[in-house]
Amino acid sequence: MTHSNIETNPHSHALGGKVEIKPRHMSFPFEDVQETFFWGGNSILTVFGGALSSTFPPGEAEFIESVRNYRDQVTDETLKQQIKGFIGQEGHHSHQHKQANLVLKERGIDAVRLEKHLEKDIKKYIGRKHVNNKFRLAMTVGMEHLTAIMAEFILTNPDVLDDLNPTVRELLFWHAVEEIEHKAVAFDVFMLCENDQKYLRRVLRLTAALFTIRIACYMVALLIWSRKRPSWKDIKEFGSFMFNKKKGLIPGIRSNYKDYFKEGFHPWDHANQDLVDMWKEKMYRPEHDLGLQRANAKAAKKAAEEAAASATNLDSGLPA
Numbered sequence: 001m002t003h004s005n006i007e008t009n010p011h012s013h014a015l016g017g018k019v020e021i022k023p024r025h026m027s028f029p030f031e032d033v034q035e036t037f038f039w040g041g042n043s044i045l046t047v048f049g050g051a052l053s054s055t056f057p058p059g060e061a062e063f064i065e066s067v068r069n070y071r072d073q074v075t076d077e078t079l080k081q082q083i084k085g086f087i088g089q090e091g092h093h094s095h096q097h098k099q100a101n102l103v104l105k106e107r108g109i110d111a112v113r114l115e116k117h118l119e120k121d122i123k124k125y126i127g128r129k130h131v132n133n134k135f136r137l138a139m140t141v142g143m144e145h146l147t148a149i150m151a152e153f154i155l156t157n158p159d160v161l162d163d164l165n166p167t168v169r170e171l172l173f174w175h176a177v178e179e180i181e182h183k184a185v186a187f188d189v190f191m192l193c194e195n196d197q198k199y200l201r202r203v204l205r206l207t208a209a210l211f212t213i214r215i216a217c218y219m220v221a222l223l224i225w226s227r228k229r230p231s232w233k234d235i236k237e238f239g240s241f242m243f244n245k246k247k248g249l250i251p252g253i254r255s256n257y258k259d260y261f262k263e264g265f266h267p268w269d270h271a272n273q274d275l276v277d278m279w280k281e282k283m284y285r286p287e288h289d290l291g292l293q294r295a296n297a298k299a300a301k302k303a304a305e306e307a308a309a310s311a312t313n314l315d316s317g318l319p320a
């Protein structure tokens with residue numbers, strides 16, 4: 001199904017079009033991660049962070065592919081631009097997590113091995129008969145919902161990451177912000193091209209179950225490979241991070257997770273774009289923004305060239 005205008009679709013959402021989806025070329029100093037158990041010395045929280053990071057590069061490559069499969073069907077200019085932004089952002093996330101995973105591996109948390117494992121699994125999964133483009137995109141929409149609600153959780157409660165290594169924390173906050181910015185793109189593409197929200201709801205249950213099982217298995221693998229037996233303190237702190245009634249991840253995302261099952265739900269029903277502004281104001285560090293540095297260097301070079309040209313013109317008596 002092809003639509004020429006996003007506004008003609010009852011599922012399109014005015015706010016989505018107002019949020020700029022512009023990839024930021026960040027470069028984080030992962031060599032600063034010196035410790036093996038980079039999350040407050042806690043082995044379980046560390047392998048949770050490592051397991052998550054290992055899934056991003058192959059997972060996000062699949063998100064990009066599943067949206068790309070529909071790109072030709074989208075003629076709306078706004079959505080086309082948003083798809084471009086989505087692809088750019090996910091590509092950068094993937095790249096930065098790959099860099100992080102290499103350092104984690106060196107420290108004894110072998111996220112690279114898991115990255116390769118998931119890459120192979122995804123290849124196998126795509127080759128299966130029942131896995132068509134609709135199913136792949138619906139899985140992506142589901143994963144985008146999960147990442148967006150986790151992003152909202154950590155940006156609303158940044159103190160839950162206080163014990164995390166500062167560089168890894170900065171990586172997660174940046175990633176979270178861009179997940180919020182592009183959270184509706186895959187959803188809008190799906191609704192424009194497939195228009196089957198009931199199907200999305202069915203697939204989310206499966207997506208959430210598969211994701212949880214995979215993260216749990218990867219955590220166990222990382223713990224075994226790091227040869228670390230978790231202490232009671234580690235278990236208690238991890239339990240609190242996940243399940244604490246006031247500040248736990250699961251209670252914190254439960255209500256937003258369920259909203260997906262409401263009739264006519266759209267990701268921007270969670271109007272949390274203020275979190276992006278908060279990040280820009282309080283968390284963004286321009287010294288790690290490679291794109292900004294390149295733009296500044298280019299501007300400085302241009303200004304120097306113009307000044308030199310103007311000096312030459314003065315020397316030769318020509319008007320500057």
Ligand SMILES: [Fe+2]
Nearest residue numbers: 060090093179
């Ligand atoms: Fe991402």
Ligand SMILES: [Fe+2]
Nearest residue numbers: 090144147179
């Ligand atoms: Fe995403």
